[in-house]
Amino acid sequence: APAAPPAPLGCDDPESEAAAEFAVNYINGHSHHGYKFALNRIDSIVVRHQGPNNEIVFLELDLLETTCPILSPTPLANCTVRSFTEHAVEGDCDVKLQKLDGKLSVVASKCHSHADSSEDVLRLCPDCPLLTTLNDTEVLSTVTAALNDHNSKTADAYLRLLEIGRARIQHHPVHVVSVEFAVAATNCSAEEAKDNVEACQLLPDDQSNYGFCTAAETKRPSQNLQVDCQLYGHQVPTPDVPFLSQGTS
């Protein structure tokens, strides 16, 4: 009698977890914006046997955004999942993998992300600031003020904005705009930039130095701006940030 087909894989089987981990590393390694995502749940797994030691695996994954920017060299295992009250962001991914002679490779992947609903956040935390659109005028104003503030005080390289990662606005009891944005060092010192900022260009990939800034601008009851920028130092492509060699938009 022909051998019975193998029992369908469970979503928490070690083989499923290994495939999911491979898929999540691929997704983070090929994303150029925002933050790294961590696995929250394997929604489904379907295995299609193609022949001896040749399988196609379809995964549906439920991911959660972490606090690590995509350019950060921090290993995913050390990245904290953004908490519910920080206004979490969920990613839903469909990934098609091939397992040939025991070796996994990603054939195709499609993801979309969405923030948790404001109602959910406010139900648990009525005064929590909520995510706002990245082109909100208050957000753009705070990012500009924060970057100018950093560049006016640093003795290091003049930093340029790469992208705004996230922004939240709290309206009461105080009015605070909180922003996070990715930056890159230029070929100027902050002092040189004062004379001719147009000449300050991003460093070439083989010398690139990316970083990340967080800022909070209190508008009411009093004006206050707090800025913290950290540069990662020059990074060579790693499994955690493999796309560095392809540059960033």
Added chain:
Amino acid sequence: AVAKRAVAEAAQHDKVPRPVGFVPPPPPCPGRIRHFKI
């Protein structure tokens, strides 16, 4: 009504008696939640 009743009775008879303390295995998917569900 007759059909429903018949089906309900038939289903009742078909039900395989389960040993006392039988715990059905968890469904294979979706898997466990590692952080929280939004």
